[in-house]
Amino acid sequence: MPVQGLAILREAVADFHRRKDGVEASADCVMIGPGSKELVFLLQLVFDSEIIIVSPCWVSYIPQAKIIGKDISVIHSSFKDGWHLTPALFREYAISRKNKSKPALMILNYPGNPDGVSFKEEDLKAIAKIARENNVIILSDEIYGQLHHEGKHISIGKFYPEGTIISSGLSKWCGAGGWRLGTFTFPTNLKWLLDKMSIVASETYTSVSAPIQYAAVQAFKGGTEIEEYLLQVRKILSHLGKECVTILRKANVEVHDPVGGFYLFLDFSFYSDRFIKKGIHNSKEMCERLLEETGVAILHGESFSRSATEFTARMAYVDFDGARALAASKLIPPHEPLPNDFNSTYCSKVVEGIQKMTDWLKK
Secondary structure (H helix, E strand, O other): OOOOOOHHHHHHHHHHHHHHHOOOOOHHHEEEEOOHHHHHHHHHHHOOOOEEEEEOOOOOHHHHHHHHOOOEEEEEOOHHHOOOOOHHHHHHHHHHOOOOOOOEEEEEEOOOOOOOOOOOHHHHHHHHHHHHHOOEEEEEEOOOHHHEOOOOOOOHHHOOHHHEEEEEEOOOOOOOHHHOOEEEEOOHHHHHHHHHHHHHHHOOOOOOOHHHHHHHHHHHHOOHHHHHHHHHHHHHHHHHHHHHHHHHHHOOOEOOOOOEOOEEEEEOHHHHHHHHHOOOOOHHHHHHHHHHHHOOOOEEHHHHOOOOOOOEEEEEOOOOOHHHHHHHHHOOOOOOOOOOOHHHHHOHHHHHHHHHHHHHHHO
């Protein structure tokens, strides 16, 4: 198979981004890889400059950069920032940046893992302007884009077309993580980066397997069946996410309303003093004790490049029978909300898990 990917698949991906994101995308500037994770690694490998990461961030961005030996700058956001990059934070970083003649690469992920939040259009426009003025290329990791709960994902590529690489794939919005297929879509002026990645790919994984690529053509072409699937998935995740947030806030856990995906980033600061009295001094110990004493698993904030002593953690709310939930959701007219007992009936393990966690906090 071609190293860059099957021609009809690359055309389907380019058309997908033209339709869904309103960006000018060319099949010649699309690269197919064995998961977006591998493509992120290759891009960092061939890009000879600084890597900018926004914390909290997906667990692999920084370890990949460290493996390669890159210069890493971390922009730390906070709960009040919505756990993501704000124009003010980016401006502050840009002012301090020393060598602006050399391009830097910033990775943005939204809707986010671990936070489930996204950007408003005006913030994306401001971030695009700052990136353009400061010679910063953006890798926009939009793997959860089609899981925006209202179907209103906006790509920063619309506002910074010449400097944005869009990452997508099958694992999240198609629920096909084990298939290992990711896509990068480059602007024409950055095709030199794609060419470098292709050289490295040809000497490593060679190409993505043929059956997966041919199957992916249909996924990216879309159609009524896929759009109906996405409609139901968004509806279920939105309904469940809102109930999770309601329960957590009643227990004094700080959390933002989820906008997309299926994660919440939880701030347990309210319990800091009590944790310390119980011999819990960091987020890892907190998660270990929670698991030992309740059987509930969440992932500590340090994994997402937060301070070890900050009591934060990521919660994923997808521990339920998706096929069963989808079948039940389809029986309800699209314009009607899911019934109040939907989550307790079809997503009971998630609701039970949160109840156990909040009971543990209260004790």
